[in-house]
Amino acid sequence: MNTLLPVASVGSLPKPSWLAKPEVLWSPWELEGATLVEGKQDALRIAVQEQRRRGVDIISDGEQTRQHFVTTFIEHLEGVDFENRETVRIRDRYDASVPTVVGAVSRKQPVFLDDAKFLRAQTDQPIKWALPGPMTMIDTLSDRHYKSREKLAWEFATILNQEAKELEAAGVDIIQFDEPAFNVFFDDVADWGVAALERAAEGLRAETVVHICYGYGIKANNDWKATLGAEWRQYERTFPLIQKSSIDIVSLESHHSHVPTDLVELIRGKKVMLGAIDVASEQIETPEEVADTLRKALQFVDADKLIASTNCGMAPLPRDVAYGKLSALSAGAAILRAELGEQA
Secondary structure: OOOOOOEEOOOOOOOOOOOEOOOOOOOOEOOOHHHHHHHHHHHHHHHHHHHHHOOOOEEOOOOOOOOOOOHHHHOOOEEEEEEEEEEEEEOOOEEEEEEEEEEEEEOOOOOOHHHHHHHHHHOOOOEEEEEEOHHHHHOOOEEOOOOOHHHHHHHHHHHHHHHHHHHHHOOOOEEEEEOHHHHOOHHHHHHHHHHHHHHHHOOOOOEEEEEEOOOOOOHHHHHHHOOOOOOOOOHHHHHHHHHOOOOOEEEEEOOOOOOOHHHHHHHOOOEEEEEOOOOOOOOOOOHHHHHHHHHHHOOOOOHHHEEEEOOOOOOOOOHHHHHHHHHHHHHHHHHHHHHHHHHO
């Protein structure tokens, strides 16, 4: 792995069309039974091979074995009824039909352990696995049992910690918690959100990431971004809290966003996964654009703590576009790495 400016994707990559309908979130599987299991593994192999071919240093599963970054985890838990669905407002932004918590939540067996072991067997490079964060999980459900966002979040944090420790034991080097809800519910983040996140990461030796973005490049998210004005300063509310937390790495959106780069200063001392690829556009960045985005961040984060990444997952994009963007990301990181080598 490149020890300076390593390259990573945040999470999801497009699935092959024979596995699920392209460019659609929550797309149903095209296969069934044992054939589906085989198809998922084949897709995961392809995702690993493509990442390696495109110069990615920290390999992920591309979420090839799951339909959705939150609900695929939740559907394996006890106490959640997927038949008894309700419509709720997701992140104060759009309505969705979601499952309902009807009893005490628990995890009877590992959810992603077999998939993580399969990923570990595909490469000797560092691997990263993404889990939904506690606050984002409760924002993707209707709760008829606990009737307390905080109480349910703590239950989920305990379950996530169990899962994370088993992933670590399977050889996962970096465990990422996806918390886009941190960009919306600022009072909850301060009151209990960061504490619940730390509970999910408690006792891990693997490096931990919190990923906070402005969402996939879908219409509801793009429409919301259009209302945020000339500067997106949401990170100003959460970064000081995360800077004091036990989380090792902060993943944030940067390229083609209106996030002021100087907000990275608020997490000084943490490693930073800087989003240098726009997932809301099918335009493939040039390596020079990527290098410029990363270069600007070096005023606020030491080079040995900077990881070149994407703004968010790329599941809704065409496959050739997504992989082209990964190539641009690694090429841009290489440009800046060469510059830093010359300065050393």
